[in-house]
Amino acid sequence: MIPDRIIEQGTLTTDGGRAAVEVRIPWYRALPASCISEVALAVDGVQAPAESLTWTMNGETHRIAELASRPDDWWFPLDSAVVSGEVPVEGGGEHRVDVELKLYIPYIIIGDGEVLRIEEHDTKTMAATSAKEAVA
Amino acid sequence: MTTLGSPIQGVTLYSFTRAFHGREYDLEGLIRKVAAEGYGPGLEIIGFSSFRGFPEIDDAFAGWFRDLVAEVGLVTTSLAINADIGIHRDRLLNQDELIEYMRRQIEAAAKLGFPIARVQISIEPDSMERLAPIAEQHGVTLALEVHADQYASHPRILALRDRYEQVGSPYLGFTADWGATTVGFAPSLIEAYRRRGASEELLAEVVDLWNEFYEAGPPADQADHGQRFGRFIALGAQNGRPDLGVDFGINGTGLFGPARVDDWLEIMPWIRHVHGKFFGIDERGEEPSVPVRDLIRLLVEQGYTGAISTEYEGWHWNYWQSPFEIVAGEQAVQRSAAEAAGSRMITDPAEARAQLAAHLAQPVHS
Structure with missing residues (x-):
């Protein structure tokens, strides 16, 4: 719906081994964490391993697989979540960031008990901030 | 002969999704903008879009919201609520869970001062029947949205209409979305x-x-x-x-449903609310793919006295034009069409408030 808004420009951080970026919901209304089906993060074309990914929202960090059991944890349209994964980021210069989100839309049932799943992708280029600087 | 209707002008904040999501306006800023620019008096809001933590609404927030709406001279019409039956990954909500899920949102509508809750097609006749006493208890009319790819004479809508007739509750009705009756690809x-x-x-x-x-x-x-x-x-x-x-x-x-305008006559007595869905305004100042003038004429001639929420959907793809100017353009067409049909749109808040209350209190009859 609004995939161009997924990646927040200028929010790429790295501690060398992990990279993190802020993401916005590509939908007009809040969705619960249980509707976040799949997440992918790549920096400069290098994909973070799926099992290394974490999702931080409403002050808590979870592995992607844990989100399925959180129907009361809402991703509000104004809030940024943070996706983090194991992917090395070389210092200096601009980096291409790719985020893919697959989200269930829980009120749209297509066919026999099947819930609509949307697939959205965004790419943005930005400099990386060292995680230590970002904390300071 | 039916007395001519005079629909209440208004807008849903959904029209301004791009501005809200893009953090150009917060909820208060958007509500003040709607009032200042004259897009009201009717105000529709989607609960899960605009209220953080929805459907949990605490007393302080509800008070703040009601005070703000009163201060700026708007009239709350419909709270759009959702039947998230697919909220669990491994199964759909069962009937009891769904009723409970909707009850909390109906309570939120009442608390925030919305006399109507818009519900969606995934609610089936049995569930609507079970929700009727909850709606009555809270004084909130449930208006199920008739939206493309359905339309008024679609079998699923007629099944709901027939159930409404059996149940006989004045709290069950429809929201007519103009996207069901368009005349072109936008x-x-x-x-x-x-x-x-x-x-x-x-x-x-x-x-x-x-x-x-x-x-x-x-x-x-x-x-x-x-x-x-x-x-x-x-x-x-x-x-x-x-x-x-x-x-x-x-x-x-x-989005672009191909039913004819008079298809709405199938459910007209049960239309409690209207979404003035549209996609753009052309250089002549008209909506090229939604027959706004014909739809207004139909509502006026059928004696409709409820609200029309202008619902701009073109924001999905139109990032090059201001949604605010486009909304103003569509409402100008509505007002012109109502006058051409021998009536007018209600734009005065006090008049709108009184008329909406009377509209919702009317018994439904076929």
Whole structure:
């Protein structure tokens, strides 16, 4: 719906081994964490391993697989979540960031008990901030 | 003879999704903007879009919201609520869970001062019947949205209408979404595909396919709907743009419904609320794909005295024009059309408040 808004420009951080970026919901209304089906993060074309990914929202960090059991944890349209994964980021210069989100839309049932799943992708280029600087 | 209706002008904040999501306006800023620019007095809001933590609404927030709406002279009409039956990954909500899920949102509507809650097609007749006493208890009318790819005379809608008639509760009705009765594939969406590199030949084929379905009338059932969806997908694939095919299908069947305007007569006595769905305003100041003037005339002649929430949907693809000016343009067409039909749109808040209360208190009759 609004995939161009997924990646927040200028929010790429790295501690060398992990990279993190802020993401916005590509939908007009809040969705619960249980509707976040799949997440992918790549920096400069290098994909973070799926099992290394974490999702931080409403002050808590979870592995992607844990989100399925959180129907009361809402991703509000104004809030940024943070996706983090194991992917090395070389210092200096601009980096291409790719985020893919697959989200269930829980009120749209297509066919026999099947819930609509949307697939959205965004790419943005930005400099990386060292995680230590970002904390300071 | 029916007395001419005078619909209440208003807007849903959904029209301004891009501005809210983009953090240009917060909820208070948007409500003040709606009042200052004269897009009201009717105000519709989607609970899960605008209220953090929805459906939990605490007393302090509800008080703040009601005070703000009163201060700026708006009138709350409909709170759009959702039946999230797929909220659990491994199963759909059962009936008891669904009723409880909706109860909390109906309570939120009452607390925030909305006399109507818009519900969606996934609520079936049995559930609507079970929700009726909850709606009555809270004084909130449930208006199930009739939205493309359904339409008033669609079997699922007629089944609901027939159940409403059996139940006889004045708290059950419909929201008529004008997207069910359009007359063309929106030119602004064609322009958006052009900007995404679609060829003129392909765009002409998309328009021709939609026009073919318009001539045939709305899809008879879900199978017919699915076949039409498939033909839009095929058009993308055949023209080297498979990436656009699903988009053609979603919009061509789900936004631009091909039923005729008088199809609304099938459910007219149960229309408690209206979504003045539209997609753009052209250089003549008219809506090229939604017959706004005919729809207003129908509502006026049928004596409709409820609210119309102007609902701008073109924001999905139109990032080059201001939604605020486009909303103002559509409301000017509504007002002009109501006058041409011998009536007017209600724009005074006090008049709107009193008329909406009387509209919702009317017994439904066929």
